[in-house]
Amino acid sequence: MKKVQPCRLGVNIDHVATLRQVRGTTYPDVVEAARVCEAAGAAGITVHLREDRRHIQDRDVYALRRSIGTRLNLEMANNPDIVGVALDVKPHEVCLVPERRRELTTEGGLDVAGQARQLGRTIDRLKAAGICVSLFIAPDPRQIRAAVAVGAPYIELHTGTFCDARGAKARQELQRLIAGARLAHDLGLCVNAGHGINLDNVGAILRLPHLDTLNIGHSIICDAIFVGLRPAVRAMLAALRPYRGGTR
Numbered sequence: 001m002k003k004v005q006p007c008r009l010g011v012n013i014d015h016v017a018t019l020r021q022v023r024g025t026t027y028p029d030v031v032e033a034a035r036v037c038e039a040a041g042a043a044g045i046t047v048h049l050r051e052d053r054r055h056i057q058d059r060d061v062y063a064l065r066r067s068i069g070t071r072l073n074l075e076m077a078n079n080p081d082i083v084g085v086a087l088d089v090k091p092h093e094v095c096l097v098p099e100r101r102r103e104l105t106t107e108g109g110l111d112v113a114g115q116a117r118q119l120g121r122t123i124d125r126l127k128a129a130g131i132c133v134s135l136f137i138a139p140d141p142r143q144i145r146a147a148v149a150v151g152a153p154y155i156e157l158h159t160g161t162f163c164d165a166r167g168a169k170a171r172q173e174l175q176r177l178i179a180g181a182r183l184a185h186d187l188g189l190c191v192n193a194g195h196g197i198n199l200d201n202v203g204a205i206l207r208l209p210h211l212d213t214l215n216i217g218h219s220i221i222c223d224a225i226f227v228g229l230r231p232a233v234r235a236m237l238a239a240l241r242p243y244r245g246g247t248r
Contacts, residue, residue: 008043012217017055040233044071109138113146139180163196
């Protein structure tokens with residue numbers, strides 16, 4: 001019998017920094033938050049260093065790289081300044097995402113097909129520095145094939161459209177995600193997923209085949225307000241435990 005790999009959990013701690021930045025304090029400490037998540041069983045820590053530095057700061061990225069014992073996944077736009085930070089810090093993984101200044105959170109997937117030349121150059125630089133690269137994309141066959149063409153070993157499927165949808169639209173979006181994960185795997189890509197996932201909808205997300213890691217942040221930090229960070233992480237890990245490779 002073929003052994004099924006478990007689906008790993010990466011915890012995004014951006015909104016720990018949001019609480020700090022909104023009052024200009026030195027707390028809560030993102031490094032301590034990362035350590036709590038690791039102690040609870042998280043396989044990695046994700047942070048998004050945005051161009052406007054609205055939550056995570058450069059110093060946080062450096063401190064996390066020095067301090068955590070699991071994997072640091074740095075989400076970032078293809079911006080020269082932030083690419084420079086990544087090349088200096090050398091996180092375990094970089095996930096390239098689209099970014100607009102006025103958005104509340106990342107909206108939509110990266111247009112890899114339309115930005116292949118620019119992305120390809122950045123991917124080559126990051127890979128040459130020993131950094132694994134992922135592209136945050138919609139489950140669009142054109143974008144998945146473009147990810148292969150530019151040399152990214154990983155993609156992260158954008159699950160937000162499914163998580164926001166209801167009824168027939170949600171069922172349609174889930175099928176797109178399943179088909180996208182299957183196509184990516186067949187083309188040799190490793191598959192992560194994330195955005196908008198919570199304890200209510202994660203069961204449906206686990207129907208996706210070939211998942212390596214789910215990166216989840218906002219809902220875990222929200223749940224932590226009521227139950228604490230360690231129990232919130234453990235609750236999500238318990239929800240991932242039934243994963244058997246999804247629908248084939």
